[in-house]
Amino acid sequence: MKKLIVLSAVALLSLSSCVSKKDFLALEEKQKETQDLLNSATVKLNSCLAEEAASAARIKELRARLEDMKTNNLALIESTKDMTVLTAQGAKNVEKSLESLKEKDLRISRLQDALTKKDSVTLALVTSLKKEVGLNDPDIEINVEKSVVFISLSDKLLFRTGSYNISSRANEILGKVATVINSKPNFEAMVEGHTDNVPYKSGVLLDNWDLSVKRSTAIVRALQDLGVKPEQLIAAGRGDHLPLVANDSPENRAINRRTKIYILPKIDQFYEMIETEMKELSKEG
Incomplete structure (x- = not known):
């Protein structure tokens, strides 16, 4: 193309001397158009070359991705060969597992029923005690502690200071407690004595441990005299080691x-049943 232009120019120069001015101008115009066409063709050529390079790079990238996909696909195919196929035996094992879960659900349901029943018994017992013992005396508390029903009696209702001889008022209250216990032969009554932190220094007792237990045994004997079976009774003492409030005033020490x-209730049987059920659940996973 460049040679053509040069030849055209040489021809123009050689002809300029032998052609008219009009013809020369026409040839010159023609030469300009040819140059414009050449420039346009050059731009298009460069653009095509750039697009070709970009396409080649894209093709290379796609080929690389295709190879990666092929590699991954082969790896997946290999991994699926190692997977366990669910057979009839596998389905049977699943069925057994479902049956085991159903049994566990039934056991848990029975435990929940037992807990609900125990709560119902506890509520009924509180109602019965409050009806028998009464609610008008601020020194008598009937409540539930960790799902266990208890009656808390103020020291001044039961004993003189430093003494373990029961007062006449105590016999009246213990008579009502005995009525409740006697109406429930499957129940037990644990008497737990508490003192303040003032050291015990008189009589044959050694300390507040002795005093708290001696008071418990005195109440146990009183309940037995009121008709409660001795096998239903438990005597215990906590001394001054479980105070409700700080022993820093006469009022608090009285509390x-x-x-x-x-x-x-027969709580040992209840917990034994729960323990058995939980062991069975643990064995079965």
Whole structure:
């Protein structure tokens, strides 16, 4: 193309001397158009070359991705060969697992029923005690502690200071407690004595441990005299080691001097049943 232009120019120069001015101008115009066409063709050529390079790079990238996909596909095919196919035996194992879960659900349901029943018994017992013992005396508390029903009696209702001889008022209240216990032969009553932190220094007792237990045994004997079976009774003492409030005033020490009577259903059997069920669940995973 460049040679053509040069030849055209040479021809123009050689002809300029032998052609008219009009013809020369026409040839010159023609030469300009040819140059414009050449420039346009050059631009298009460069653009095509750039597009070709970009396409080649894209093709290379796509080929690389295709190879990666092929590699991954082969890896997936290999991994699926190692997967366990669910057979009839596998389906049977699944069925057994479902049956086991159903049994566990039934056991849990039975435990929940037992807990609900125990809560119902506890509520009924509280209602019965409040009806028998009464609610008008601020020194008598009937409540539930960790799902166990108890009667808390102020020290001044039961004993004189430093004494373990039961007062006449105590016999009246214990008579009502005995009525409730006697109406429930499957229940137990644990008497728990508490003192303040003032050291015990008189009589044959050694310390507040002795005093708290001696008061418990005195109440246990009183309940036995009121007709409660001795096998239903438990005597316990906590000394001054479980105060309700700080022993820093006469009023607070009076609060800490108390006797608690726990009314216990056959809780050992209840917990034994729960323990058995939980062991069975644990064995089965």
